Amino acid sequence: MDLQLTNQGVVVLGGGSGIGRAIAAAFAEEGACVGVFDRSLRCSKWPAELEVEYVVGDIADSESVQSAARQFEETLGGVRHVICAAGIGSGKFGFPFWNLEPADWPRVLEVNVMGMVHTAHAFAPGLRAAGEGTFLFLTSVAAQTGSPTDPPYSATKAAVINFMQVMAKDLAPFNVRANCLSPGMVKTPLNESVWAAGQEQLPEDERQSYEEWAAAKIKTIAPLGRWQQPSEFGAMAAYLASPHACNITGQTINIDGGQVMHA
Numbered sequence: 001m002d003l004q005l006t007n008q009g010v011v012v013l014g015g016g017s018g019i020g021r022a023i024a025a026a027f028a029e030e031g032a033c034v035g036v037f038d039r040s041l042r043c044s045k046w047p048a049e050l051e052v053e054y055v056v057g058d059i060a061d062s063e064s065v066q067s068a069a070r071q072f073e074e075t076l077g078g079v080r081h082v083i084c085a086a087g088i089g090s091g092k093f094g095f096p097f098w099n100l101e102p103a104d105w106p107r108v109l110e111v112n113v114m115g116m117v118h119t120a121h122a123f124a125p126g127l128r129a130a131g132e133g134t135f136l137f138l139t140s141v142a143a144q145t146g147s148p149t150d151p152p153y154s155a156t157k158a159a160v161i162n163f164m165q166v167m168a169k170d171l172a173p174f175n176v177r178a179n180c181l182s183p184g185m186v187k188t189p190l191n192e193s194v195w196a197a198g199q200e201q202l203p204e205d206e207r208q209s210y211e212e213w214a215a216a217k218i219k220t221i222a223p224l225g226r227w228q229q230p231s232e233f234g235a236m237a238a239y240l241a242s243p244h245a246c247n248i249t250g251q252t253i254n255i256d257g258g259q260v261m262h263a
Helices: 018-029 062-075 106-130 151-174 189-199 210-221 230-241
Strands: 009-013 033-038 052-056 081-084 133-138 176-183 252-255
Touching: 009 018, 009 062, 009 106, 018 033, 018 081, 018 230, 033 062, 052 062, 062 106, 081 106, 106 133, 106 151, 106 176, 133 151, 133 230, 151 176, 176 230, 189 210, 230 252
Parallel strands: 009 033, 009 081, 033 052, 081 133, 133 176, 176 252
Antiparallel strands: none
């Protein structure tokens, strides 16, 4: 299928590792002009044949995102697709929620919610002026199920879905679409941090390795009983940016092995 993304400007915020990296690679393979915004410089690990422009910055800092948007608009020849894959958890086990303190929430809110807001305000003017484009945000199945594992993460990812829907309505008259991708179980540093935080709460003789914990959890919560791969999100992100998805907006698409099912 020709996704018609050749030479289109694409920016992936949080594209230095994990799912964001896979999304950036998928667009690069489609011939798009890709810019990556991340907290650290990890471009040395990119395959030589995939040209990716890198900008280091903090998504929680509005001016940092605004500056990156201006730079990418110039160097990529215009930006048409924006993917916000940046996100963090509290790094603590939050079940029950009073295991956490109110002080554990602000940084998660700054990155997951305000980072999305900064992204929207930085890139929406350019897409509105162009009269076309897409936004895509990474959320989580935790946002839809009230997962108690990490309440700050779960709550902020629910906010991402809500604001995405607001954006989809506001930007529709400008032919700009907004959607979310919702991962289930994916091998990423964030997923491993959830395991690590949970294990700290257990007696030594009840602790499991990451592989043991993940295998048991997947079999319990996902009907298909298998990991989701970062490349699956790359493929879906590229499709959603393409003209083939021209009537898809305001949607949260789960790639989760069947964890969340809607009528």
